[in-house]
Amino acid sequence: MSALAELSQALASGAVRVVDLTHTLDPDFPVIVLPPEFGQCAPFRMEEISAYDHRGPAWKWNNFSMGEHTGTHFDAPKHWISGRDLPNGAVDEIDPSVFVGPVVVIDCSEGAAQNDDYELTPDVIAAWEAEHGRIPADAWVLLRSDWSKRSGAAYLNLRDDGPHSPGPTPEAIRLLVEDRGIRGFGTETIGTDAGQGGHYTPPYPAHFTLHGAGKYGLQCLRNLDQLPPTGAVLLAAPLKIKGGTGSPLRVMALIEG
């Protein structure tokens, strides 16, 4: 039997399951908040075109609008200044084979429950590797924080000194990108960086390092608690937006058992 036929059979039998890692696009879902003099990411909005009425008697449809970085979304290298000159840095230029691939999950949920500013450090990665083996090259690495279980004000967790949410230190993200050669890095929080990530050197190290090296980001993921530490396959294909720096998307994982 061919590999794909086997996969189809496994999907049909339930031996391989599909896990949805996506939040619903909802007008109330938070977007990143920047200082108000900067341009802002548009939240998700939907306006009815018609609903089986005088505007269109037999059909219902909507127009929607949002930013490239609204809801569960993908960051392309072009998103950050460090990746601005890389070839194939926009979502429409990326080789689609990148959109399907292996994924490992580093569970930081316990630490994040204790500390809103929990940091993913090289030590945490070393401890994970001691248990699960070396992070394979060209894999997606997802940081599980259970942050997706938060709602309302607790999600962005904004205070007078900015948002507070977990993320990687500059050293950790360099380790993943430069030593392990990962494909991309994903989080449950609003960005791949910690809420206070602007205070690291370089500021926003995940964005800076990932995109500077042509790697990808995923954020606002959910259901990471349903994924095994290793062995799952991630499906994450952004919309093919001309010159797009990112895209809302449906992220799914295939898991065994």
Add this chain to the structure above:
Amino acid sequence: MTQPLTPPPKKNPEKRTLSPTLPPEARSRAAMGLTAAAAEGRFALQVCGECGATLYPARDACNRCLSVDLRWQDIDPRGELLAETTVRTSTNLYFRERAPWRTGTVRMDAGPVVICHVHGDVGPRARVVLSNRLDRAGQGVLLAMPEAPTPHMEDDPQLRAMTSDPKLRRVLIVDARSENAPAIAAALLQAGAATIFAGEAQSWRPNPQRAALLALGVQLLPLDVTDAGSVRELAGEIGGKVDILINNARFMRPGGVLQRGDTAFAQQEFDVNVLGLMRLAQAFGPAMCARTADGVNSAVAWVNILSAYALVNAPEFGSFAASQAAALSLGQSLRGEFRASGLRVMHVFVGPTEDDWHQPLPPPKVAPAALAADLLRGLQAGLEDVHSGDVAKELAERFRAGPKVLEREMTMGGRS
């Protein structure tokens, strides 16, 4: 003495809500000068430029010298009640439903004898102050008021029919995040408003006004004027209980056209300031229009807080001012669309306000409490146009004097 209003009993759900009716609306173009003055709370009559006679009623030529040089001028509104009568029934539905209704004649100190509505506290042959008011048809009418305030005089049924008084009414303040929301809520509560709802967008962000509003007893409900679904949902829930809607939602950023490299902020300005108003009106307008004859707490007014630069652009805030001009125009459309119901659209024009986006501008700036006080006075007087603060007042005067001159002054740079 006026009987003070008491809180209305809960509505009998078996009874049909009264349909709105209007007092007679027809006026000559000449007579509309009275309406224009009433919209701003001024008492004005025609004065002949030739012979100096003060005229009443409005006409196209002076009845003394036949001059057509008649100008509306602010006039001393005092006089003496000559005669009065109480109408107990009428062929006009509006007055029939509101009988008994006092009318009378007043000899003005300025000369003319006028026919007018008469406040309940005005005694025979009493000295009166004539007040030029918009009636529910939106036309200027004269009401003789006691010369000195009397207890609860604002509760007189004839007067209340001409005002948008918040007393015992339920108010929705659209944007609970605005710096002016707590001041407006406090002023309305002080004036006897029964309930204040305030709409809060993006409840996932801290709202600096939240504590102050909750301390006042304001009910915070989710509302984002950029989200049609959110507006519809709140209207579905409380649309039948909103007697006064105060649209204080505003998005502004500095800059005209060239100072900005794109249309992103402009989109937000138009989304909040123009389309937001439209979404609100589509969701809340019909229910409010249907409840303008619903007793003591009937729906009475729709308030838009607009920038004074809706009248003329100021290029430092050129894009924002354009959105305000569009909102003003939309408000005029709403006046036309609400007309048959008697729901009043009041515009509060305000110059630079004390807030983050006007921080680099020199004083005078309008503080939230001052804006709230002007807004409240406008409601209590039943006005259509309120100019809050010195900048707004001055701009309105200059606009009246010559829109093109004002435009030139505003756009030539280095203006004072």
